[in-house]
Amino acid sequence: MIWHDPYTPLLAELRLRNDVEDEETFADSLQRLQPYVTRLRESYAASPSRVDFSCEHTRAAYMLVYYPHYIEPLYHILCALPQDVTQICFSGEKMRAAFLGAGPAPEVLGWVAFLNRHAPQARVALAYLLDWHVHAWRIGQEITAYTLAPCYWPRGKTLLQPFEFDLLNPSALEQPRLQQAIRRSSLIVMQNCLNDLLHAREAVLETFLRILDLATSPTLVVVCDLYFPGVHDLMAEMLDAMERRHWGEVVLPLQYREVTSGILLPEVITRYLLTGDGAQRLFPRKHTRFYALAVWHV
Secondary structure, eight states: OOSBOSHHHHHHHHHHHTTOOSHHHHHHHHHHTHHHHHHHHHHHTSSSOOOOTTSHHHHHHHHHHTTTGGGHHHHHHHHHSOHHHHHHHTOSSEEEEEEETOTTOHHHHHHHHHHHHHOTTOOEEEEEEEETTTTTTHHHHHIIIIIIHHHHOTTSEEEEEEEEOOTTOGGGGGOHHHHHHHHHOSEEEEESOGGGSGGGHHHHHHHHHHHHHHOOSSEEEEEEEESOHHHHHHHHHHHHHHHHTTOOEEEEEEEEEEEEOOBOOOHHHHHHTOOOBTTTTBOOOOEEEEEEEEEEEO
């Protein structure tokens, strides 16, 4: 995934869903999202962050500004892992993975893009989405599965199964269907949700460890999140807990990573949404910086 183009199919789908037939109307809708982009950028510049995704305009701003870039981290992490690990992890025709705090699930696209390049035998990818706002993100998830996934994995079929799940409530894992989903998953991903939960570190850690207790071997766990000291410290606690339990082999030590954007930005985005106005934080993203770790349970 060097250069890729999520915006062309994404914008086409948004035009269809919003019944927009002329460019002037679409441009106006992008301009009206600018204040929501500014507030999102201000929220994500803080640690811990505070974002209210119950607002549809905030979700729309996220889909247009953050979502495309969050396709990339998981793909690059999987490519950096030992080949023998990924070959075992993704060896079947039907792949299953659990995504914690997934929202509209851009990381699922990073996963299927990896399958497209490195798992030629794979035909079906079933993604279990665990998120407190999982139903609010229904449209974004549909765009992931039906609009964008075929672009990143033309020969495969991507299925999403959402679960309403509170990462701060370990007892939520008592749902039998959810337990089965975790046991069936050969990949468990926690991407870009820790910075929102730093105020409740102990609850997050307890839930995470309970998820590990449910996982069966072989399972690959990948955690990646924003480049903040508090995030690094919580990820270090998670890794330390796994090592104390002898849960698995560390195949990617906790580290800082940076991905240079390979996204082709259409002119309509740079003209009407990400205009380059630094004071309003309306600048196109050039890099995605994050911490990452991966542990292989066999």
